[in-house]
Amino acid sequence: MIQQEMMNIIKHQNIAKDIYELTLQGTLVQEMGEPGQFVHIRTNSGVDPLLRRPISIAHIDKQLNQCTLIYRAEGKGTKLLASHSVSSQVDVLGPLGNGFPIEEIQRGETALLVGGGIGVPPLFELAKQLNQNGVKTIHVLGFETAEKVFYEEEFAKLGETYITTVDGTMGTAGFVTNVIDEYQFDFHVLYSCGPIPMLKALEDRFKERKGYISLEQRMGCGIGACFACVCHLAEEPTGAAYVKVCSDGPVFPIGKVVLA
Amino acid sequence: MIQQEMMNIIKHQNIAKDIYELTLQGTLVQEMGEPGQFVHIRTNSGVDPLLRRPISIAHIDKQLNQCTLIYRAEGKGTKLLASHSVSSQVDVLGPLGNGFPIEEIQRGETALLVGGGIGVPPLFELAKQLNQNGVKTIHVLGFETAEKVFYEEEFAKLGETYITTVDGTMGTAGFVTNVIDEYQFDFHVLYSCGPIPMLKALEDRFKERKGYISLEQRMGCGIGACFACVCHLAEEPTGAAYVKVCSDGPVFPIGKVVLA
Amino acid sequence: MNRLQVELPGLSLKNPVMPASGCFGFGKEFSKLYDLNKLGAIMIKATTEEARYGNPTPRVAETPAGMLNAIGLQNPGLEGVLTNVLPWLEQFDVPIIANVAGSETEDYVEVAKRISLAPNVQALELNISCPNVKKGGIAFGTIPEVAQELTKRVKEVSAVPVYVKLSPNVADIVGMAQAVEAGGADGITMINTLLGMRIDIKSGKPILANKSGGLSGPAIKPVAIRMIYEVSQKVNIPIIGMGGIESVDDIIEYYYAGASAVAIGTLNFTDPFICPRLIEELPGKLDELGVHHITELIGRSWK
Amino acid sequence: MNRLQVELPGLSLKNPVMPASGCFGFGKEFSKLYDLNKLGAIMIKATTEEARYGNPTPRVAETPAGMLNAIGLQNPGLEGVLTNVLPWLEQFDVPIIANVAGSETEDYVEVAKRISLAPNVQALELNISCPNVKKGGIAFGTIPEVAQELTKRVKEVSAVPVYVKLSPNVADIVGMAQAVEAGGADGITMINTLLGMRIDIKSGKPILANKSGGLSGPAIKPVAIRMIYEVSQKVNIPIIGMGGIESVDDIIEYYYAGASAVAIGTLNFTDPFICPRLIEELPGKLDELGVHHITELIGRSWK
C-alpha cells in the first residue's frame, strides 16, 4: 500500500560527482517489494519547489526498515534534497509503481542488466534479488565520465560488471551498446533503465527477446491521477489507449510502449 | 554603510513563548551605530518567502563582531528563521534606518524607555548605550502574558524596570500606560517602540515633551527605494509630503508623523 | 448541526472541500489512500464526447510555487465515463460534479444532457476555457456573449444545476461572471488556470510538448482571491473557489473573499492527503476565529 | 566586441539588464550600494504630471513566490523629476528610461513631451496600466483602440523613442501589442503586474489598504514568458522582458522567449545586488551555452 511518511535520514553522502546516496528509515519500507519501484519525495516543506521528485529505490533492507536511494543533485529540488542532513526527516510517498518482474527468470539463468547514468540505481536492488534467486547477473553500466561513476564495486560483487564512459575516462569508451555489441552476451532476460536513446538502442537490438525497461517521465501526482506521465502503446501509437508511467510502469516489457 | 553579508549564527534560542534570541557574527556589525536601527533578513534561500524580514538590532558587540536580534516566530518567514541552527548562516542586509538619538539627553538626566511586545528589543541596546553615557533609564515594558515576557532581568540590571501584562499574569495588569499614569515618572526624554495604539497613547500624554518613537510598517526593499513604507507628516496629513519608515525612520520625534 | 455543512444549488455538502477537476482523476487512485466519503464532493476530470488521448508529453512543468499543465483533456469519453467511471463512484456517498468540455457548443450540450442524468451527478461544471474550434480557437471563456449563449444552451438540457468555470485570462472577470449568470448559471467555479510557459535552458524550447500550459498552484492564489472578491459582490449565485489552496488559512481566505465552498487542485499532488487533512482541521480553525458555522465567513472582506 | 552590448531604438546598452520601474526608485538608494554605471539602463519610477503621495499603507503584501503592491504611483511630479531627479542621474553614464503615467491622455502627453527632452532620458516607457479616469476607470491597457490612440498621441510629442508597457490582465495580449505597434510604439516592455489580492486571516480584510494590488515576482514569470513568446512572433518591434527574474537562467529564458533585453523588479528587494551580479554572471552563461553574443538567443524557442 502507498504510504506517506516522514522518514529519518540515516546516511546521506556524496558518492560521485553530483551523485548522492541517501538511506532512509521508516515503516514505509515494509511496503516495498519489487525492485524498480520508486518513491516520490518532497524536497522542501514549502511550496517552492512545489512538486515531489520521483526517485527509484536502489536498495531495500526490510530488517532495518531502511531503503537507499541514489540520485543526482541537478535541479532545484534535488539540490535542496542534497542539503538535508543526517537525522533530519524527509516526506516520502511510496512505494509507487510496478517494478521489474523477477519471477520471469529462473534459477540458473542469466539476466543482462543495462543501466545508464541515474538509471543505474534501481538495477542494484534488482541484481541483489536476482542473485538471491540464483540468477546470474551481468551488469553493463554506462556513465558520462569517470568522476560520475558509482557503485561499480557493489555491482562487481554481484556479477560480471562492465563500465562504459562516454569520454573513455573509465572502462570502455562510448556507450553501453559498445560493450553489448562487442561481448554478445548470452542471456535469458534483459532488464534496463536509463535514458531514452539507450533504451531505444536496446529495443532495436533485442525486440524479439524477453526484456523489461524502466521509463522516466515528468510527473505530477506519481499515483496515476493526473495523467501527466502517459505513453502511447506500440500497438496503437496514435490512439486513445495509454499507459501511465507512474502507476502502470515505470517498468514495461520491451516493445510495449512508444518511446518518445 | 549598508552591507549584505552571510552572517554566522553563534547562538539561537527560544527565550519566551514564540520568542527567539539570535546572535549573529560578521563584519557588518562594525557598521552598526545608533540603537534602533534594524537589519533585513532573508529567512530562506529560495523565493518563498520572497521578501526579507525587518528585525531590530537588540544588542551590539563590536569587539566580538556580534549582534543579537530578538524576534517573534509568528508567520512564514520568522518560523523558517527559527528553524536555522547554530553554525549555519543567514543572509543579512544592514544596518538600516536611523535609530534613537542618544545625544539628545545628557549625563545625569533620566530617560523613560517604553516598549511593547516585540518593540522591546531595540530598547535594550538603547538602555545600554544610555547607561554608558551616564543617563539613568527607567524601563516600562508591556507584554501580553507572563510566558511571553523576555529580558526583564537584563533590563532590571540597567535601571528601574516595570513589567505589565495584559492578563495580569506578571507585573502590573494592563498596559504600559497604567504604570506610566500611576508612577508619573520624572524624565527628560521619552524613547518608545511598540504597537501603534501604544505609541498613540504615549503621544497623547506627552505631545509637548521631547521623545522619540520607533515605527513598524510592511516593507519591500528596506532601503528607501520602493515607497512601501511611507507615512504622512503631521503638519501636512493629506499632502504629498512623506517620510519613509525604512530609511528616514524607523525612529521619529514624537508628533512628527501621522500614526495610522 | 454540522458546522461545515453547505447547501448549494444541487449540492448538499457535508463539508465545503472538494478536489478540483483534473487533479483527482476519477477518484480511483485516491480511493486507495483514504475514504472518499470524507470529501464534500468530487469534481471529476473533464469529460468530452469522444475519448481523447490528450497532448504529447511532457505535459507538466514546475514553476515557482506553481506548475504548468497541458494534459489536453485526456479522458475515456462520455460513453466510458457513463459506463465505467460514474457507476464505480456510486459506492461513495459523495456528490459528483461532472466537468464538461468540448470544442463546439454541440459537444457541450450532448455531454451535459447525458451526463447530467447519471444518478450520482449532482451538478455540472462547464469548462469554458476550451478553445472553440468553430470560432477559430478563441476560448469560449473569453467572450461574455459566447459564454452566456453556451451556458443557456447547456442549461436547457441539463437535468442538474450548472456551474460555469471561469477562466482568469480575461480583462473583465465580472463581465464574464455576469454573462454566465444571465445565461442561467446556478453557480460559478473559479479560477481555472492562467496561461503560462516555461522554456528549457538547455534545449531552448518550451518544456511542455504543447508549448504553453495552464498555471496552477499557490502562485495564482492572489489572482483568484482578487477575482472572487470582485465577482462575489456582483452576482447572486454562489462561487466555489480554487487556486493554490494549501492550508485551512487559505480556505478561510477564499471564504472571506466571497466563496461558498472550495476546491483543491495542484496541492493534491504535493500532499495526496490534503483534502481530508484540511477538512479535519477546519472546525478547529472556526473555533479560533470564533465562528460557529463556516458559512458565516462568506464575503466577510467586503460585507 | 562587447558580448552583452544591445542596440534598441534610442538605447545603446552596454548590457541588457536594467532595474524595472518602481523597484529602484530614482536610483539614489541603490547608488549607495554599487556603481550604477554597471547597469544597462535604469527604468525610473513612474512620473505623473502632479506630485502624488499615492495610496495609504500597507502598500505591499507577500504572496507565494511573489508580492502584491499598491504604491499608487507616488512620485514628486514632473517638475520634481525634471529639477531634482534627472540632473542627479546625469553623473552616471547610463541611459534613463522614463516611465510615464497619468489618468488621462493629456497627462501622458504633457509628461512625455517634457520629460523626453531631458538630456539623459533616452526612451519613454508608457505605463498604460493606469485606470483612465475619463473612461470610468477602465485601464488604458485593456482596450487595444485606446492604447493605440494613446501611443500615437505620445509618439507625436516625444523627442525619444517610445516603449509601451503592456498589462498582462487581458485576454488577447497579441492584439494589445499589435495595437500599440500600429500606434507607432518603438518597442514594448512587458509585463506589468497581474491584479491580485490577499486577505488577512485575523482581520478578514484585504491586507493592502488599497484592497487589490499588482502581483509581481517569480510567481508571474510563466505568464510573462508565454506572453513574450506570443507577442515576439507577431510584432516587429523589440521587447524588454520582465517578471520574476531571479537568475541568469531566467534572463536566458526571456531571451529564448523573444525578449531583446530584460528588467528586474521585485528581486531587487530580496537581493539588492542582483542587477550587477547577474550582469557579471551573464558572459559565463553565454560560454556555457556556446554562444558568442547574447542577441543570438533572441526568440530561439520559436525560431
Ligand SMILES: Cc1cc2nc3c(=O)[nH]c(=O)nc-3n(C[C@H](O)[C@H](O)[C@H](O)COP(=O)(O)OP(=O)(O)OC[C@H]3O[C@@H](n4cnc5c(N)ncnc54)[C@H](O)[C@@H]3O)c2cc1C
Ligand atoms: C520513475 C522514475 C525514477 C527515477 N529514479 C531516479 C533515481 O533513482 N535517481 C535519480 O537521480 N533520478 C531519478 N529519476 C529522475 C529524477 O526524478 C529527476 O532527475 C528529478 O526529478 C529532477 O529534479 P530536479 O529538482 O533535479 O530538477 P528540476 O529541473 O528542478 O525539476 C523540475 C521538474 O521536472 C521534473 N523532472 C526533471 N527532470 C526529470 C526527469 N529526468 N524525469 C522525471 N522528471 C523530471 C522534476 O521532477 C520536477 O517536477 C527518476 C525519474 C522517474 C520518473
Ligand SMILES: Cc1cc2nc3c(=O)[nH]c(=O)nc-3n(C[C@H](O)[C@H](O)[C@H](O)COP(=O)(O)OP(=O)(O)OC[C@H]3O[C@@H](n4cnc5c(N)ncnc54)[C@H](O)[C@@H]3O)c2cc1C
Ligand atoms: C523596523 C522594524 C523593526 C522590527 N523589529 C522587530 C524585532 O526586533 N522583533 C520582531 O519580532 N519583530 C520586529 N519587527 C516586526 C517583524 O518585521 C515582523 O513581525 C515580521 O516581518 C513578520 O514576518 P513573518 O514571517 O512572521 O510573517 P508573515 O505573515 O509571513 O509576513 C508576511 C509579510 O508581511 C510583513 N509583515 C508582517 N507583519 C509585519 C510587521 N508587524 N511589521 C512589518 N512587516 C510585517 C513581513 O515582513 C512580510 O513581508 C520589526 C518591523 C519593523 C518594520
Ligand SMILES: Cc1cc2nc3c(=O)[nH]c(=O)nc-3n(C[C@H](O)[C@H](O)[C@H](O)COP(=O)(O)O)c2cc1C
Ligand atoms: C493537471 C491538471 C489538470 C487539470 N484538468 C482540468 C480539467 O480537466 N478541467 C478543468 O476544468 N480544470 C482542470 N484543471 C484546473 C483545476 O481544476 C483548477 O481550476 C486549477 O488548477 C486551480 O486550482 P489549483 O491551483 O488548486 O490547482 C486542471 C489542473 C491541473 C493542475
Ligand SMILES: Cc1cc2nc3c(=O)[nH]c(=O)nc-3n(C[C@H](O)[C@H](O)[C@H](O)COP(=O)(O)O)c2cc1C
Ligand atoms: C513595488 C513596485 C512598484 C512598481 N511601480 C511601477 C511603476 O511605477 N510603473 C510601472 O510601469 N511598473 C511598476 N511596477 C511593475 C514592475 O516594473 C514590473 O513590471 C513588475 O513588477 C514585474 O517584474 P518583477 O516580477 O521583476 O517585479 C512596480 C512593481 C513593484 C513591485
Ligand code: FES
Ligand atoms: S504522474 Fe500523475 S498520472 Fe502519472
Ligand code: FES
Ligand atoms: S521599504 Fe522600500 S521604501 Fe521603505
